[in-house]
Structure formats: C-alpha cells, structure tokens
Amino acid sequence: MGRPLKEWFSFLAAIAVWALIGRGVLETGLVHPIALAVVWLIGFVWIVGYIAAGPRDADRLLIVWLGSLAGTVAVALLVVAAIS
Numbered sequence: 001m002g003r004p005l006k007e008w009f010s011f012l013a014a015i016a017v018w019a020l021i022g023r024g025v026l027e028t029g030l031v032h033p034i035a036l037a038v039v040w041l042i043g044f045v046w047i048v049g050y051i052a053a054g055p056r057d058a059d060r061l062l063i064v065w066l067g068s069l070a071g072t073v074a075v076a077l078l079v080v081a082a083i084s
Helices: 003-028 033-053 055-083
Strands: none
16 A cells, blocks of 8 residues: 555544544533534644644644634734724
8 A cells, every 4th residue: 555545544544533532522511512623623633734744743733723823813803903
C-alpha cells in the first residue's frame, strides 16, 4: 500500500474514532454541545495536521489556526463596537 493511500486510511480511521468519541460524550449529557463542538473542532484540526505532517507541525498548525481565529474575532468585535 502506497503512502498516500495509507495516510488516507489513517485519516478516515482517526476521524471515525474522533467522531465516535464525540458522539459518546454528547449522548452522556455531561457536556454542553457547544463546548463539545469547540473541543471536537480543535482536535480535528490537530489530527489532520498530525496525519499530514507529524506531531510538531500539527502543534504549529493548531497554534497558527487558533491565533488567526482569535485575531479574526478581535477585529470583528472592534468593527461591531465602531459601528454601534
């Protein structure tokens, strides 16, 4: 099996397991769905980075992604404050 195919199957398996974990936690009712969605999305981005490039690059991808997300929220809040 070639490397791209192996990475594809690794990705599918990891996402399937991650989705099942999220579903299990959601069905227990112990966690608010929005909180679970945030954690699930962050985990998804890290898993994709890990499969694509390894753990160090996955950490960097997550830091850059969260930083850009925080910057976007900050700018949006400034725009909303300036408009209203």
